[in-house]
Amino acid sequence: MTQTPTLPEPAAPSGAVTPTPPHLEFLASLAVEVSAPVEVGRTRTGLRRVIPISGGTVTGPELNGRILPAGADFQLITSDTSSDLDARYVIETDDGDRLFVMNAAYRTGSAEDIAALVRGDEVPAERIYFRCCPRFEVSGDRWAWLESTVVIGSGRREPDRVLIDLWRVR
Known part of the structure; x- marks a missing residue:
């Protein structure tokens, strides 16, 4: 019987540094008002x-x-x-500029809680995992930094609106 040789564990690279997590800086809170859903139906x-x-x-x-x-x-x-959520909308800033937002999100919860959200019922935020990563298109220089900045968010759904808190990743 042939014995397989035991390989040594790879050595840590010399000068290895423990990764530092990125810093989050609060950017804004959004209260997005929504109308009644348009049901397309079950697709593939x-x-x-x-x-x-x-x-x-x-x-x-x-x-x-x-x-x-x-x-x-x-x-x-x-x-x-x-x-899977894909929201597209426009923010008009207090200084009159317009920002186009493409907000991709993932929302999960128990089958009962998701069904309640679909019906338009209120579900406590702590029972739903709702995270997003908006991207921005802007004209002009004032808000150009948003186009090259990672922004993440945490959301919660209410019957007539979606509340989203956004952070800039530094």
């Missing part, structure tokens, strides 16, 4: 819904303004417990 990838965005507010230490009634959340409920 899941239940497709479009949630019109009817307005809202943006408040924070760096970013303030309003959400224009020009967008929607294109939802795909992929199972009884999870949803």
Whole structure:
């Protein structure tokens, strides 16, 4: 019987540094007002819904303004417990600039809680995992830094709006 040789554990690279997690800096809170869902129906990838965005507010230490009634959340409920969200909307800043937002999100919870959200019922935020990663397109220089900055968020759904807190990753 041939014995397989035991390989030594790889050595840690010399000068290895313990990674430092990125710093999060609060950017703003969004209160996104939504209208009644438009049900597309069950597709081959899941239940497709479009949630019109009817307005809202943006408040924070760096970013303030309003959400224009020009967008929607294109939802795909992929199972009884999870949803892929793709919201597209426009923020008009207090200084008059407009930012186009593409906000990809993932939302999961128990089958009962997800069904309640789909019906429009209120579900306690702590029972739903709702995270997002918005990207921005801007015109002009004032907000250009948003196009090259990673922003992450945590959301919660209420019957007539979505509340999202955003952080800049430093």
